[in-house]
Amino acid sequence: MAPGIFSLTESPAPFKITHYKICRTLLTTVYYYAFGEYYHDIILIALEGSLLKLRSFLLLSILSWILFVAITLISSRLPSPVPEQAEAGKSVWQRNNCVSCHTLFGHGGYAAEDLTHITAKETSAYLVNYLVHPPVMRPNNYTRHPALNEADAENLVNYLEFVHTIPTLGWPPQQEEAEAN
Amino acid sequence: MKFFKRFSFRGKIDKSKARKQQFIAQKISRRYCFSAVSLFALQSVVASLGALELVIPDLPSPIPFEYGRAIHLALAVLWPLIGTMGMVYFFTTAELNREIYSPRLARWQYWMVMFFGIGVFSTLALGIGNGREYLEGIPVLYVGICISLVLASYNLVRTLLTDKRNITPAAATMTVGVIFLMLLLLPNTITFSNPITDEATKFWVVHLWEEMAFELTSAGFIATYFIVSGLAPRREVEKWLYLEAVLAVVGGLYGTGHHYYWIGFPAVWLVLGSLVSLVEIIPVGMLVRMTYKGLKSTKIRSNREKLTLWLLLSSVFHHITGASLLGLFLTVPWINLYTHGTYITSGHAHLALFGSLGFAVLAGCYYILSQGSEPTRKGYKGGVLAVILLNSGLIIMSSALLVAGFMETYFWRILGMDFMHVRFILNPYLIIRALGGAIFTLGDLLLSWRIFKAWQATRSYRQPKN
Numbered sequence: 001m002a003p004g005i006f007s008l009t010e011s012p013a014p015f016k017i018t019h020y021k022i023c024r025t026l027l028t029t030v031y032y033y034a035f036g037e038y039y040h041d042i043i044l045i046a047l048e049g050s051l052l053k054l055r056s057f058l059l060l061s062i063l064s065w066i067l068f069v070a071i072t073l074i075s076s077r078l079p080s081p082v083p084e085q086a087e088a089g090k091s092v093w094q095r096n097n098c099v100s101c102h103t104l105f106g107h108g109g110y111a112a113e114d115l116t117h118i119t120a121k122e123t124s125a126y127l128v129n130y131l132v133h134p135p136v137m138r139p140n141n142y143t144r145h146p147a148l149n150e151a152d153a154e155n156l157v158n159y160l161e162f163v164h165t166i167p168t169l170g171w172p173p174q175q176e177e178a179e180a181n
Numbered sequence: 182m183k184f185f186k187r188f189s190f191r192g193k194i195d196k197s198k199a200r201k202q203q204f205i206a207q208k209i210s211r212r213y214c215f216s217a218v219s220l221f222a223l224q225s226v227v228a229s230l231g232a233l234e235l236v237i238p239d240l241p242s243p244i245p246f247e248y249g250r251a252i253h254l255a256l257a258v259l260w261p262l263i264g265t266m267g268m269v270y271f272f273t274t275a276e277l278n279r280e281i282y283s284p285r286l287a288r289w290q291y292w293m294v295m296f297f298g299i300g301v302f303s304t305l306a307l308g309i310g311n312g313r314e315y316l317e318g319i320p321v322l323y324v325g326i327c328i329s330l331v332l333a334s335y336n337l338v339r340t341l342l343t344d345k346r347n348i349t350p351a352a353a354t355m356t357v358g359v360i361f362l363m364l365l366l367l368p369n370t371i372t373f374s375n376p377i378t379d380e381a382t383k384f385w386v387v388h389l390w391e392e393m394a395f396e397l398t399s400a401g402f403i404a405t406y407f408i409v410s411g412l413a414p415r416r417e418v419e420k421w422l423y424l425e426a427v428l429a430v431v432g433g434l435y436g437t438g439h440h441y442y443w444i445g446f447p448a449v450w451l452v453l454g455s456l457v458s459l460v461e462i463i464p465v466g467m468l469v470r471m472t473y474k475g476l477k478s479t480k481i482r483s484n485r486e487k488l489t490l491w492l493l494l495s496s497v498f499h500h501i502t503g504a505s506l507l508g509l510f511l512t513v514p515w516i517n518l519y520t521h522g523t524y525i526t527s528g529h530a531h532l533a534l535f536g537s538l539g540f541a542v543l544a545g546c547y548y549i550l551s552q553g554s555e556p557t558r559k560g561y562k563g564g565v566l567a568v569i570l571l572n573s574g575l576i577i578m579s580s581a582l583l584v585a586g587f588m589e590t591y592f593w594r595i596l597g598m599d600f601m602h603v604r605f606i607l608n609p610y611l612i613i614r615a616l617g618g619a620i621f622t623l624g625d626l627l628l629s630w631r632i633f634k635a636w637q638a639t640r641s642y643r644q645p646k647n
Contacts, residue, residue: 054353057423061357061430065364068434075446076377087374094312100247105380105444106522108314109250110589111235113600114522138601139608140238146247163376169451171443173518173594 082162089159092152104163119161128153204274205284212291213267214546218632220260225625227253232615236608244306251305251317257534258315259298261542265398266333268545269355272405273337276352282339290332297325315387316369324370330363350422351404358397365389377445384440391538392461393433397426399541400468410486412475425467432460439512443521451514458512465505472497484561489548491568496540503532519594525586528579536575551635567628574621578614585610
């Protein structure tokens, strides 16, 4: 049957179309004032996601990227500047690939303990001595922890002391806190 | 060797099904894919040795564990990148049905990424590195990789602009994906003294490459694959592609917040990261819908297409389960507070990085390298066996890591037991992980061998140089 008034499938649904038109007109007005010449793209996103255009995709991607970079950089401000010795310690940490076994802020290898707040548990003198005269690493019988010279060890401990001052929003949870929860 | 020969699946060259037209870019893309599959084969061997070193005390090794693990992570990032570069060139030309702007640039790009990529692995093997997880190579080598991505971006943008009226959603999505790969790597070539910025920018590669840039390239690849193979109509595939891409970009970018929770960022990221992570699920759902449309198609006749779909299906499965659902569970701040920094993260990372991305890149590489050939029935079965071994190995090792992680969370974080004591309790699970890794390695070598034979079979069947 040719499409016409007797064909139910081809006949328009008056309510739906009217509803759609009202929505579209309202959104057009609002978005025109809000987004200027890009209003049509925004409407397409809101009403006709399937027809989203390349221009809208690029526009949204660029805006999201710029905003994301800006808020990440703002959020990464430190409570205090990095001391020179701690900066040298950071390069010792990186040069020796400590992150392969240890974690800092919970990121890194899981073979050894997290060192974010190690300076709260052990004294600096103990840590320097540990790094300069490394013990055998359990469960090994012979393999020792990599050794550092005294200057590098001191710089590294300084860096770990600095890392300890960075607020980590209560991570890692302490045993007492865990019990309280 | 005899064992591998049984699974050689050389197949026969079916000239009737051979490519109608091969562009120079498609020929060049074979190099990328071949290199990616070779590095993938190397990856499982390196990973297996690392897993053994964790459970066998005093295991002698020419490369210390800290550098072996660094090579494993560098491979995890770089082999999918090299494979993706090849896939993007291949599928962009297939989609637009025209040559890329400059095949010469694509060749330069290949040698550049290979030179600097191999540079990363070699310097790490010699104990020279920069100690940033996943980006352990020295920064200058990443500058080289970044330049190769600049070349790729320029080449692809110029290709699209050659005929502005014929920019298809799949080609545009893949191009934007490559541009983002470059933009996200760029800050990682700089040395930051601020440890927070350093951690944050690291996740622009670790998280955003995977959850945004590669998602865009994979969506474009799957869309083109379905269109070119005739598995789904163009209109159906393209309908929601831009919306999916926008959601992947916005969700991916702000979803990075779940990696910013405990690194010294303000508490607002706890809210932002957990809420936006919900959005990240939507593009995955749309990707699944698109894949399902193709799977439902009755037009799949060739075993080559079926094997590609097996790999794609594996990717989609791990994308939903290991990457998205498990990932979403772990982004809840109250859960993450306890699970963060344990083996749970490692289990999730394996499922997300290889499970969703690795399988998708393997699917593309297999499809490209086997073009012009058709596996025999025996060969097809062997290919499916390799996919099953890869999946089983991955699930066993990730499950072992997850169980170990949950035990670690309970004993270490909640009960407050000594770390080394907990480490001994976890040992059986790390042994199971190593066994799972061995199964994975077997599947990896079988599939790589199968792809190698397909590459060899189609090697002589190349188009003359233009």
